[in-house]
Amino acid sequence: MDIFESIKGWQAWLSLLIVPFFIQVAALIAGKLINSFINKKLHEHLELHTLPYVFANAIKGLPVAWCSAVGLYWTINSVKFINATITQLLSSLLYAVIIFSLTRVAARTVSGMITLHIKRAEENTQTTSLLSNIISFIIYSAGTIIVLQYLGISVTPLLTALGVGGMAVALGLQDTLSNIFSGLHIILSKQLQLYDFVKLGNGNVGQVVDITWRFTKIQSPANNIIIVPNKDIASSTITNYNMPKQEIVISLTVGVSYDSDLELVEKVSIEAARTVLTKIEGNVDFEPSVRFFEFADSSINFNINMKSNIFLNQYVIKHEAIKELTRRYREENINIPFPVRTVITQK
Secondary structure, three states, X not given: OHHHXXXXXXXXXXXXXXXXXXXXXXXXXXXXXXXXXXXXXXXXXXXXXXXXXXXXXXXXXXXXXXXXXXXXHHHHHHOOOOOHHHHHXXXXXHHHHHHHHHHHHHHHHHHHXXXXXXXXXXXXXXXXXXXXXXHHHHHHHXXXXXXXXXXXXXXXXXXXXXXXXXXXXXXXXXXXXXXXXXHHHHHHHOOOOOOOEEEOOOOOEEEEEEEOOOEEEEEOOOOOEEEEEHHHHHHOOOEEOXXXXXXXXXXXXXXXXXXXXXXXXXXXXXXXXXXXXXXXXXXXXXXXXXXXXXXXXXXXXXXXXXXXXXXXXXXHHHHHHHHHHHHHHHHOOOOOOOOOOOOOOOO
């Protein structure tokens, strides 16, 4: 008799577990199918940098969680648990999953819309991780407050405690807060943007690749990352080579002998500079120039002035210009003198 009762008990538990198992499996499969459909739409049908693309990208990956939450809700209502505490726990878990998933969608959507607005307003402007992190922090904080309120946890004493304790924390995090607000100032003032080439007051040169909570990351021409605190960026003298226009003046100093025909030197130098710029830049919308400026000890010195629309091209342009000028000067018999010292010894 005990054997039959134990068998009936196992059958009851088995039937109790089979229903939730199949519900969750079905919910998981449905979530996977919906997520695959969204990914297909993103890659094949939706145009980049549009509102439908932003929204589809925001909900990517979340249908699995939503379907699992629906399956959990179905399980709670289809299986009558004796213990009401378990039912309440699962209901709270379901509510938290829904709120945090919706919060994630909101954070992604708002960040995507800001990025979309910036791209439409200014083609070369990019959003930084600092701006995205602040937006996400605000939205996730709101979601956390909603969940706590649902669980019956009053957030008023918590906010009061955070307000009082925040003053003490602020004193200990002066440098961190200073970097955060300096980063916001850098972003909002638009005097320094992503992918701008800059020269810092200490002489470091590079391209801005990101502005984070505490640091601004600058990639040097040698592909090294220079980490600079935001407050130092805000208080430093910076040369921005992308403002007001994205072009850089390249000046190459040359000296020729005193018996040179300066008209010929100017003509040949401009032709050589134009050849180099056409080779590297393609279409050149500015004319190189030559400016003589000094009677030196053994040469007449002058600058060959060129321009480039790409900051890093200046190094290649100088390299090619020196080779091209040397070749053309030799063809035209233009001499580039070098200092000669005569040592006289007395016996």
